[in-house]
Amino acid sequence: MRGRYWAGIEAGGTKWLFAVGERSGPPHCTCRIPTEDPERTVRRVAEMLAAYPLVGVGLGSFGPIGVVPERADYGVLRATPKPGWQGFPLRARLEKALGAPVRVVTDVAAAAWGELHLGSGRGLRSLAYVTVGTGVGVACVERGRFVGGGGHPELGHIFLPRAPEDEFPGVCPYHGSCWEGLASGPAVERRTGRRGEELAEDDPVWPVVAHYVAHGLLAVTYACAPERIVLGGGVGSRPIVFRLVRAQFSALLAGYTSFDAPLHAETYIVPPALGDQSGVLGALALAREEFSA
Structure with missing residues (x-):
């Protein structure tokens, strides 16, 4: 099915936030799940977004994480203190689970983007x-x-x-x-x-x-x-x-x-004018800018 939605994800150390929307306008839904071990969390993400054929995803993640697209470690978590997550290829796992490309930035970068453009x-x-x-x-x-x-x-x-x-x-x-x-x-x-x-x-x-x-x-x-x-x-x-x-x-x-x-x-x-939604709305805005239907 051809994608018609864009998703923003804020991946935090204790919870993940989601926002799904079309090319423009407010998101159709926002929701959250607790952060668990890497594989289980990715499965939960896929389940939450299964109803939305996606064009692309913006991910604002805790880190440190590779954010340079040309490098082999793009979207790979580095020396994070979060147990079980160090070295996890988050972008690759999400792209496979969601069937859509993922743009990766840090969680604070996603918040900065959201506040600059929307807040x-x-x-x-x-x-x-x-x-x-x-x-x-x-x-x-x-x-x-x-x-x-x-x-x-x-x-x-x-x-x-x-x-x-x-x-x-x-x-x-x-x-x-x-x-x-x-x-x-x-x-x-x-x-x-x-x-x-x-x-x-x-x-x-x-x-x-x-x-x-x-x-x-x-x-x-x-x-x-x-x-x-x-x-x-x-x-x-x-x-x-x-x-x-x-x-x-x-x-x-x-x-x-x-x-x-x-x-x-x-x-x-x-x-922040967007309150605790700065990161997830910024990630959604990045996805809309990065990926075309």
């Missing part, structure tokens, strides 16, 4: 999406292209100036005290002994987290100069974190940029 970045030429949650991820889009060459950016693993009197060793299994190791959801839980959603807005951990997020956003600004930064994720979207990050970012910036006009944190650092 907080509509009308702009460039945007950075930063998620601070289970991990820290950054993706930048510039004039219709993702910033990256040999792979995808891993700015969540840069080292940042320490917050005053912060001696926390970090939780990153590779770098310890990188941005992700100091300010991610697991870092908040290790610091406090409680999950972030259980903590009050006046908990002393939030100014520490905001210190690292603000420094990270400053690095993104000076490295990529996006017209806007969308800050999301379970930690990044906390109202107290947002307020503190904007204030600290402005202080760190000290008025120094290469932009034509002054940057105002209130309009430069914004929440």
